[in-house]
Amino acid sequence: MAKYFDVHPQNPQARILDNVADLVRSGSLIAYPTDSCFALGCQVGNREGLARIRTIRHLDDRHHFTLVCQNFAQLGRFVHIDNNVFRAIKAATPGSFTFILPATNEVPRQLLHPKKRTVGVRIPDHVVTQALLAELGEPLLSSTLLLPDEEEPMTQGWEIKERLDHVVDAVLDSGDCGTEPTTVIDFSSGVAEIVRQGAGDATRFE
Incomplete structure (x- = not known):
């Protein structure tokens, strides 16, 4: 049975966040709100959590998973970004965009697109x-x-x-969030390709 945490949308209680973070560190799979819609999340190296997400969503090995980062310091550890791409992403973040980029060696192999060696990243x-x-x-x-x-x-x-209730370990709820997934921009070739139009305004990348 999943644990349920109701958190204030503007002033989230530190005690609750500490509990949820501990669950993630211990291998739990959570459902949590973002600026586009709810997401499933686990620790980056959690192989069982990854398998559970694939099972829940019926995903194949070509699906681009996303590393949701707090800031550019985190994001830069996991993807290669040249100066032009950095400026374009910087201007659109934080926001409802996912960017597909070449992965660094910090990204576990099982998260990579099997042919492109890319991964999705975003700063919500x-x-x-x-x-x-x-x-x-x-x-x-x-x-x-x-x-x-x-x-x-x-x-x-x-x-x-x-x-x-029986397939995730915890739900973090802060009220309504959006219904649209992120806009996905593929920068793996060095130029922007709009893969999916979602909550973010993609006109700057056209």
Whole structure:
């Protein structure tokens, strides 16, 4: 049965965030809010957590997972960014964008796209997500909480708790968040390619 944490959207309680971060460090899989929609998240090196996300979402090995980072210091450890790409990403973050970039050796092999050796990264603009990442001190391996054969992600924490009670370990709820996944921009070739139009305004990358 999943633990349920109700946290204030603007002033998240440190005690709750500490509990959730401890769960993540101990190998738990959580559902948590972001600036686009709810996501599934676990520690970057958590192989079981990765497998559980694949099972819940019915994902194949070509799916781009996302490392949700607190800031550019974290992001720069996991992806290679040249100066032009850095400026473009910097201007759009924090925000509802996921960027696909060549991965560094810090990224576990099982997270990489099998052919491109790339990974998704993003810096969210969400108070609770940022506070959790600060408490955790490292990125979250994440994927949008979009269930198979459903067109929209779930947006209510209580519904997630009810439906995923036996497949996730904890639900962090701070009220409504968006219904649109992030806009995905592929920079792996050095130029922007819009892979998915979502919550972020992609006109700057056209």
